[in-house]
Amino acid sequence: MIPKCGARGALVAMTIASVVLAGCSARTPERAQSSPTPSVESSTARPHGKPTSIPIHFNANRVGSKYVYFTKQKQNRKVYVLRADSETGQYTGQDTGRTTFVNPHVIFYGQAGKRLVADAPTGTVVERDKTVRMTGGVRATSADGLTLRSDTLRYDDQNDTVHGEGNVVVTTPQGEQLQGETLDWNLRDGAIAVNGAH
Numbered sequence: 001m002i003p004k005c006g007a008r009g010a011l012v013a014m015t016i017a018s019v020v021l022a023g024c025s026a027r028t029p030e031r032a033q034s035s036p037t038p039s040v041e042s043s044t045a046r047p048h049g050k051p052t053s054i055p056i057h058f059n060a061n062r063v064g065s066k067y068v069y070f071t072k073q074k075q076n077r078k079v080y081v082l083r084a085d086s087e088t089g090q091y092t093g094q095d096t097g098r099t100t101f102v103n104p105h106v107i108f109y110g111q112a113g114k115r116l117v118a119d120a121p122t123g124t125v126v127e128r129d130k131t132v133r134m135t136g137g138v139r140a141t142s143a144d145g146l147t148l149r150s151d152t153l154r155y156d157d158q159n160d161t162v163h164g165e166g167n168v169v170v171t172t173p174q175g176e177q178l179q180g181e182t183l184d185w186n187l188r189d190g191a192i193a194v195n196g197a198h
């Protein structure tokens with residue numbers, strides 16, 4: 001997702017002076033370690049000469065130890081920090097951003113010190129519903145030593161939960177395993193529920 005203010009907003013404004021973006025949003029993602037390269041597709045004319053929305057494409061790649069970063073905050077609380085090797089995305093207006101990340105490493109922060117660290121081959125952040133979806137086989141570890149595995153993992157901003165699906169396996173620090181179809185991890189209290197357990 002492309003931020004609407006800060007360093008990246010200035011870069012976009014300087015790169016495409018003809019595009020006027022709406023004012024700053026309250027939530028501005030951080031990508032302190034990367035240098036995005038925005039590009040713009042040609043606009044097409046509408047019947048009465050009014051141009052259509054111009055999609056803004058952007059990408060950034062890891063350079064050495066400098067990763068691509070994306071931070072999500074909610075009500076002055078850090079919800080997650082995403083680190084990745086690269087990102088590609090498109091933005092056509094407010095709440096339209098969609099960004100794909102390669103090798104995302106995400107730290108989800110719950111309340112009272114709860115935390116979940118997840119890794120996957122691919123991740124997607126969608127601005128409209130404020131979700132993060134990790135795919136390709138996810139491995140995660142909780143602050144209290146639980147190991148979680150699933151085919152996919154999705155952060156749900158509305159319910160403050162992380163939802164895993166497909167071949168879910170939870171392993172305790174003592175080596176005990178619980179398998180199921182889906183998993184829900186509540187960021188507010190750290191409670192974990194495995195559905196379809198066997």
